[in-house]
Amino acid sequence: MANATTTSNANGSTARASWTEMEEHDLLDKFLDARNDRSMATDKGIKSKAWSTLVSALNKKHGRTLEKGQYKSKYTRLMQDYDLYKYITSLSGVGVCPDTGKPMMDDDVWGQLLESKPKQRAKLTAFRQNGFPHATICSLIAEDARATGSHATTVTALAAGLRDLEASHDSSDEDEKSVTTSTGAAQSMRPSSNGEGVTIRTSLPPTHHERVDRIKRIRGGACKSNRGKRKRKQDDDVAKALTSLMRVTTKYMKTKMAAYDKENDPSDELTGSDIQQALV
Numbered sequence: 001m002a003n004a005t006t007t008s009n010a011n012g013s014t015a016r017a018s019w020t021e022m023e024e025h026d027l028l029d030k031f032l033d034a035r036n037d038r039s040m041a042t043d044k045g046i047k048s049k050a051w052s053t054l055v056s057a058l059n060k061k062h063g064r065t066l067e068k069g070q071y072k073s074k075y076t077r078l079m080q081d082y083d084l085y086k087y088i089t090s091l092s093g094v095g096v097c098p099d100t101g102k103p104m105m106d107d108d109v110w111g112q113l114l115e116s117k118p119k120q121r122a123k124l125t126a127f128r129q130n131g132f133p134h135a136t137i138c139s140l141i142a143e144d145a146r147a148t149g150s151h152a153t154t155v156t157a158l159a160a161g162l163r164d165l166e167a168s169h170d171s172s173d174e175d176e177k178s179v180t181t182s183t184g185a186a187q188s189m190r191p192s193s194n195g196e197g198v199t200i201r202t203s204l205p206p207t208h209h210e211r212v213d214r215i216k217r218i219r220g221g222a223c224k225s226n227r228g229k230r231k232r233k234q235d236d237d238v239a240k241a242l243t244s245l246m247r248v249t250t251k252y253m254k255t256k257m258a259a260y261d262k263e264n265d266p267s268d269e270l271t272g273s274d275i276q277q278a279l280v
Contacts, residue, residue, distance in 0.1 A: 017070055023062055028137045030054045082138035101131030
């Protein structure tokens with residue numbers, strides 16, 4: 001594997017390092033591992049000690065002497081590239097080749113896109129020719145580390161949602177068992193004499209307590225109907241989130257397996273086409 005190099009400017013300052021695709025992938029992979037470790041993660045990134053561990057491990061693996069700031073800068077650029085790739089692939093009418101990850105759109109649309117973003121022409125051209133080999137792992141990082149509010153989707157959040165959903169179903173079952181219904185007018189029976197010394201039972205109008213109970217049952221039925229709608233929506237939301245998470249996670253695991261196979265075969269370097277082939 002060809003190692004990345006670091007060049008120096010005329011004034012002796014360190015210039016931007018060059019990177020292979022495998023080195024980029026390892027950086028993203030180590031970052032994601034740190035994000036999944038609660039002791040290493042912050043709200044939207046990883047702790048300083050996590051960066052130090054990452055730098056040490058990657059420098060040793062690839063025989064480099066890069067500094068923490070260089071790794072951070074490279075990570076930021078990769079995520080910016082992913083943001084651009086995600087933007088163009090989410091445009092109306094744009095598809096993605098399942099084999100290569102290349103955005104698919106008509107030539108005239110590409111022309112308009114290049115004209116609208118002249119500063120990013122080189123990057124857009126690279127996406128058009130090669131796709132973005134790190135799209136899968138970047139999507140995992142982006143959803144976990146940068147999503148907020150209703151867009152946050154993590155394994156922990158999904159598990160909590162499933163537990164809440166299960167508890168909601170259990171509570172609903174208990175409500176069904178505890179609620180009793182009645183039909184017709186409420187009946188209150190009391191003894192009465194027919195004048196011949198014989199006691200009979202007659203129906204009386206519902207008491208205030210019975211009227212209140214009936215209103216509660218009617219309102220309770222309406223509330224249960226609304227709860228049912230909310231639960232169905234929760235079911236759909238959780239199912240969609242799980243499907244999306246499993247699809248992305250499966251692709252990520254295939255990528256890691258491909259990287260592992262290549263790492264154990266030093267004569268063969270993992271390329272972008274290898275990564276894309278693993279995702280098929």
